[in-house]
Amino acid sequence: MKVPMLDLSEQYQILKDEIIETLDSVMTSSRFILGDNVKQLEASIAKFVNANYGIGVANGSDALHISLQACGVQAGDEVITTPFTFFATGGAIARAGATPVYVDIDPVTFNIDATKIEEAITEKTKAIIPVHLYGQAADMDAIMEIAKKHQISVIEDAAQAIGAEYKGKKIGEIGDATCYSFFPTKNLGAYGDGGMIVTKDQQLEEKMKIIRVHGSKPKYYHHVLGYNSRLDEIQAAVLNVKLPHLNKWSEMRRENARYYTQLLNEKLGEKIVTPTEVAERYHVYHQYTIRVKNRDDLQSFLKENGVASMIYYPVPLHLQPVFAHLGYKEGDFPEAERAAKEVLSLPMFPEMKKEQQEYVVNMIAKYYEQ
Numbered sequence: 001m002k003v004p005m006l007d008l009s010e011q012y013q014i015l016k017d018e019i020i021e022t023l024d025s026v027m028t029s030s031r032f033i034l035g036d037n038v039k040q041l042e043a044s045i046a047k048f049v050n051a052n053y054g055i056g057v058a059n060g061s062d063a064l065h066i067s068l069q070a071c072g073v074q075a076g077d078e079v080i081t082t083p084f085t086f087f088a089t090g091g092a093i094a095r096a097g098a099t100p101v102y103v104d105i106d107p108v109t110f111n112i113d114a115t116k117i118e119e120a121i122t123e124k125t126k127a128i129i130p131v132h133l134y135g136q137a138a139d140m141d142a143i144m145e146i147a148k149k150h151q152i153s154v155i156e157d158a159a160q161a162i163g164a165e166y167k168g169k170k171i172g173e174i175g176d177a178t179c180y181s182f183f184p185t186k187n188l189g190a191y192g193d194g195g196m197i198v199t200k201d202q203q204l205e206e207k208m209k210i211i212r213v214h215g216s217k218p219k220y221y222h223h224v225l226g227y228n229s230r231l232d233e234i235q236a237a238v239l240n241v242k243l244p245h246l247n248k249w250s251e252m253r254r255e256n257a258r259y260y261t262q263l264l265n266e267k268l269g270e271k272i273v274t275p276t277e278v279a280e281r282y283h284v285y286h287q288y289t290i291r292v293k294n295r296d297d298l299q300s301f302l303k304e305n306g307v308a309s310m311i312y313y314p315v316p317l318h319l320q321p322v323f324a325h326l327g328y329k330e331g332d333f334p335e336a337e338r339a340a341k342e343v344l345s346l347p348m349f350p351e352m353k354k355e356q357q358e359y360v361v362n363m364i365a366k367y368y369e370q
């Protein structure tokens with residue numbers, strides 16, 4: 001058997017007629033940029049996550065960058081985030097001209113350790129970007145309390161966590177702005193790049209909508225420096241077809257996660273660490289990530305036996321060469337560094353079959369029997 005990290009083909013077969021129909025209507029209308037499909041998606045995503053406004057942008061990385069700019073982050077400012085995330089989180093901060101200030105993670109959730117944020121705050125701190133890694137919310141109560149006390153913005157990187165919840169609240173209704181990615185492999189994936197910001201703040205929404213069209217308002221009059229970052233009609237049309245299925249897909253991911261955990265605990269016990277779902281967080285399992293000691297060796301064994309797996313992420317951001325000038329060194333964030341050496345994400349997608357999951361777990365068990 002061969003088990004891929006994810007397989008989008010079944011989903012396409014189910015939605016094919018609707019998708020072809022909606023794509024045809026976009027082509028027939030000849031309206032490709034900022035038309036009705038984008039407007040509809042902005043409204044439905046905002047509603048889905050209990051926010052007021054949605055702002056469709058070109059991708060999740062731009063969503064972060066535009067949010068930072070709209071919140072007034074500029075050159076010389078500092079923005080606190082986790083080093084254990086995809087590059088875009090730190091990259092967006094640096095692209096905004098600010099300095100990323102990293103804070104170590106909680107080894108249980110892999111998210112920023114909120115108890116360590118306050119010691120990283122200085123007069124220059126303008127924002128915190130918590131990342132809801134793998135689909136589980138960061139500790140938002142603690143983060144919001146610190147942000148309120150120091151009057152700084154909270155911009156959530158929810159690229160992996162659309163539909164996730166924290167203490168009964170949707171991720172999207174808590175921070176000042178929340179950023180989503182519609183990269184094809186994300187839980188709500190387009191057929192190309194796409195992104196969305198949601199906010200409850202009308203002033204932020206207005207700024208973001210101006211930034212995504214070169215800072216132009218009215219057209220051809222530029223008061224702020226923006227750039228071109230728009231979600232296009234084709235992607236929005238596809239996402240309008242997919243969004244009504246998202247809750248069901250999240251439930252299917254959760255069921256797959258539950259089955260993985262049951263099988264892994266039965267067959268491997270203490271040898272590996274399965275994901276922990278913290279109380280009162282609705283985890284949407286963008287990734288199902290285990291921790292193991294001999295990770296690289298296990299990964300090669302799985303590959304030889306037809307099982308795909310991925311390392312998200314092998315190098316924490318404070319040790320990335322492009323951030324060398326920030327002066328961080330190995331040992332600065334021991335939990336993030338240890339996670340980078342131990343994590344392994346297993347195949348995960350809603351339509352995954354029980355037999356595929358059993359095969360994955362049997363191969364992991366076989367590795368430990370050698």
Ligand SMILES: *Cc1c(COP(=O)(O)O)cnc(C)c1O
Nearest residue numbers: 059060061086088159181182183
């Ligand atoms: C995917 C991702 C992004 C970036 O999204 P793109 O749409 O690929 O630009 C940012 N942060 C995290 C945590 C991601 O997983």
